[in-house]
Amino acid sequence: MTRTRRVVVTTAALLAAGLVAVVATPAAQANRQHPRDVHPHLRSHLVAFYDFDHPVPGDPALERDQGRSGTEIELVNGGAAMRVADRAYPGSGRALQTRQVDPDRAGNDDWKAGTWSASGVRTLRPFAGTGGTTVMGWFKLQMDVPAPDSTTTDPADRFNAIGLAGILTGDSDGHGVRALLELIDVDGELRLVALGRRLDGGQSQTFAASEDWRTLLPKGKWVHLAATFDFTTGAMALYRDGKPLDGFYTRTDDPWLVSGPGPHVTTASDPRGIKIGGSFPQNTLERNPCDCRMDGLMFLDSVISASDVAKQYRYLAR
Numbered sequence: 216m217t218r219t220r221r222v223v224v225t226t227a228a229l230l231a232a233g234l235v236a237v238v239a240t241p242a243a244q245a246n247r248q249h250p251r252d253v254h255p256h257l258r259s260h261l262v263a264f265y266d267f268d269h270p271v272p273g274d275p276a277l278e279r280d281q282g283r284s285g286t287e288i289e290l291v292n293g294g295a296a297m298r299v300a301d302r303a304y305p306g307s308g309r310a311l312q313t314r315q316v317d318p319d320r321a322g323n324d325d326w327k328a329g330t331w332s333a334s335g336v337r338t339l340r341p342f343a344g345t346g347g348t349t350v351m352g353w354f355k356l357q358m359d360v361p362a363p364d365s366t367t368t369d370p371a372d373r374f375n376a377i378g379l380a381g382i383l384t385g386d387s388d389g390h391g392v393r394a395l396l397e398l399i400d401v402d403g404e405l406r407l408v409a410l411g412r413r414l415d416g417g418q419s420q421t422f423a424a425s426e427d428w429r430t431l432l433p434k435g436k437w438v439h440l441a442a443t444f445d446f447t448t449g450a451m452a453l454y455r456d457g458k459p460l461d462g463f464y465t466r467t468d469d470p471w472l473v474s475g476p477g478p479h480v481t482t483a484s485d486p487r488g489i490k491i492g493g494s495f496p497q498n499t500l501e502r503n504p505c506d507c508r509m510d511g512l513m514f515l516d517s518v519i520s521a522s523d524v525a526k527q528y529r530y531l532a533r
Contacts, residue, residue, distance in 0.1 A: 250281040252306070252511055254530040256523050260349075260515040262286075262341045263489065267298050267510060268308035278311075278328070282514070284338040286330060288489060291498050292316070293326040303353035303437045303510035304531040310355075311512075313492025315504040318363035319370070325504045327378075329496030331389055335485030342382055344483035347518035348394040348411075350380055351441035351454075351527065356432045358506040361398075361405070365501050375400040378493045378503040379440070380512050385484025386415040389495035390502060393481055394444045397503070398428055401465055407431050409442035409451045411471075415482040418470035422451035424460045431455055437510075439528045443518045446481055449473040452521070457528030459521055489514065 249255075250264055264282040271277035271287060275295035280286045290297040290311070298309040316324040330336055342348060356377075364372035381395030395410045399421070406423040422442075424431060432438055441454040449471045453460040473479045491509065494502040511531065519527075 252304075252531060253513065254523070254527045256526055257513070257515060257519060260517040260519065261513060262339065262516050263512075263514040265311075265512045266308065267311045270295060270298070280338075284341065286336060286338040286489070288328050288330045288491070289496070291327050291329070291496060292324050297326055297328070299508065301355070301508055301510075303355070303508075305533065306531075307510055310353075310508040310510040311491070312508050313504065314357075314506040315362040315365070315501075318365050321366050321501070323498045323501060325493055325501050327493035327496065327504065328491040329489045331383070331387075331488035331490075331495075331497040333487065335385055336488050337485055339382070339486045339489070341516040342393060342481065342486050342514075343385065344480045345516050346445070346447045346478065346480050347516070348382065348444045348446070348481075349441060349515040349517065349519045350382070350394050350396050350409075350513070351439070351515075351524070352380060352396075352512035353437055353439050353510040353531075354379055354432065355437045355508040356434055356506070357508070359434060362504045362506065374503050376503040377405075377505045377507075378490065379505060379507075380489070380491045380509065381410075382489055382514060383487045384412055384415050385482055385486055387487045389487070389490065389497050389499065392419075392490070393486060394442070396440055396442045398432070407440070407453065407460075409444065409453050411444040411446070411451060413446045413471040413473070413479065413481050415484055417472065418466075420449065420451065420470045421465040422453060422462050423465055424453050424455075424462045426460065431460070437508075439532070441519075441524045441527075443524075445518045446471065447473065447477060447479045449479075454521070454524045454528075456532070457525035459524075
C-alpha cells in the first residue's frame with residue numbers, strides 16, 4: 216500500500232472512530248539518544264525501539280524509531296487503528312494490536328508490523344557482521360492456539376507458530392530470520408522459543424523454554440520477554456519478567472558453524488527488515504499471525520547480560 220493510500224484509509228478509519236485528534240497530536244518527542252523507557256545501561260546498544268506513541272507526522276500508518284537507527288516501521292493493513300489504549304507498564308501510552316483478519320481467505324489483510332527491502336535496510340546495518348543480538352519487549356497474547364492457516368483450503372489446518380518479533384536475514388523473503396522471539400511447534404508441542412541464524416542461507420538453531428507456554432504467556436496478561444543470541448559461541452537465552460528461563464536446544468549439532476576458529480559473527484549483509492506479529496512485512500503472504508498486543512519493542516546489537524535484562528524489566532515495572 217502506498218504512503219498516500221495509507222493516509223487516506225487510516226484517516227477514514229479514524230474519522231469513523233472519532234480518534235483523529237488523538238493520532239494527529241503525537242506524544243511528546245523522546246530523545247532518541249536517551250529514550251525515556253530504556254534503562255541507561257542498554258542505551259548504547261539500542262539500535263531500534265518502538266513504543267507506538269510516535270506516529271510519523273503526516274502518515275500515522277508509520278511508527279518512528281526511538282533508537283539510534285531511525286528505522287521507521289509500517290503498521291500493515293490496520294494503520295493507525297492498530298495503536299490501542301492499553302498500558303503494558305506504568306507510563307506507557309498506546310500499544311500495538313496485531314491480529315488475523317480473515318482466516319477463511321488467502322488474502323493479505325492481517326494486521327502486522329515491520330519493514331522490508333530486497334536490497335537490505337541500511338539503517339539496520341549494526342546487525343550485519345555482529346557477534347550478538349538481543350530482542351525484547353512486552354507482549355499480551357489474545358489467542359489460545361495458533362491461528363487457522365489461511366493459505367490452505369482445509370479449514371482444520373492451522374499455522375505451526377505464533378510470530379512475536381524479530382530481525383530478518385540479509386537474504387530473507389520476509390520470513391527467514393537472524394534473531395526471533397516466537398511460539399512454535401517443537402516435537403508436537405507449542406513452546407516459547409528464541410530462534411536464530413548466524414549465516415545467510417545457513418541453518419537455524421532454536422532454544423525452547425521448558426515451561427508450558429500458557430503459563431509463560433497467559434491469555435490477556437502483559438509479560439516482558441527477552442531473547443539473547445551470542446553468535447560467537449552459539450549460546451542463546453530466554454527471559455520472562457526479568458528472570459532467565461530453563462530451556463533446551465532443539466539441535467545438538469553445530470548449525471551456526473561456530474566450532475572452528477573464530478571470530479564468529481553474522482553475515483555482513485544488511486538485514487532485509489524487521490517483522491512483528493507475523494511474517495512477510497512487505498505484505499505478500501500471510502504466515503504465523505499473532506492475535507496480541509505489543510509494546511516497548513527493543514532490538515539491540517549485543518548480548519545483554521541477565522542483570523541488564525532484569526534492570527530493564529524493573530525499570531518499567533516499577
